[in-house]
Amino acid sequence: MTKDLTIFYDGGCPLCVAEMHHLHRLDLQGKIAFENIYAKDFIERFPHIDQQQADRRLHGQSADGNMLFGLDVTYQAWALVGKRKWVAVLRWPVVKQLADIGYLFFARYRYSISRLVTGQSRCESCAIGRSPL
Numbered sequence: 001m002t003k004d005l006t007i008f009y010d011g012g013c014p015l016c017v018a019e020m021h022h023l024h025r026l027d028l029q030g031k032i033a034f035e036n037i038y039a040k041d042f043i044e045r046f047p048h049i050d051q052q053q054a055d056r057r058l059h060g061q062s063a064d065g066n067m068l069f070g071l072d073v074t075y076q077a078w079a080l081v082g083k084r085k086w087v088a089v090l091r092w093p094v095v096k097q098l099a100d101i102g103y104l105f106f107a108r109y110r111y112s113i114s115r116l117v118t119g120q121s122r123c124e125s126c127a128i129g130r131s132p133l
Contacts, residue, residue: 002063003030003031003032003033003063004031004032004062004063004080005031005032005033005060005061005062005063005068005073005076005077005080006032006033006034006035006060006061007020007023007032007033007034007035007058007059007060007073007077008035008037008046008049008054008058008059008060008061009034009035009036009037009058010036010037010038010054010055010110011036011037011038011039011123012038012122012123013110013111013114013122013123014114014117014118014120014121014122014123015110015113015114015117015118016058016110017123018118020034023077023078023081026081026082026083027080027081028081031080031081032077032080032081037049037051037054037055037059038051049061056107056108057069057070057104057107058070058071058073058074058107059073060072060073060076060077062076070100070103070104070107071090071091071096071099071100071103072091074087074090074103075087075088075090075091
């Protein structure tokens with residue numbers, strides 16, 4: 001079954017994994033596939049995704065094969081689970097530019113930010129190679 005969106009996420013980032021778990025719980029219609037970019041077989045299953053680039057910026061792929069990046073992935077995912085109005089502001093013209101800059105800052109420093117927010121910089125309970133979803 002083809003999903004509307006495949007999200008390629010960092011399975012070692014506590015905040016990233018928390019968001020994916022939240023989306024997964026809300027995805028009652030099964031529209032989203034969740035793929036840990038650090039799963040053991042990721043490169044074999046997704047040779048078209050550059051793992052290093054996906055680590056720097058969230059990647060997603062729509063059912064028609066179009067690639068999405070950063071907050072465009074986030075927006076699409078939350079829209080698919082019926083929460084479009086939660087994230088719509090992130091794609092408003094002026095806000096979009098600032099939000100994208102903020103996202104790139106978050107993506108670069110997500111382990112430090114995770115340590116501040118959760119007390120851990122890496123997710124031990126969702127160790128690389130084991131998919132939490």
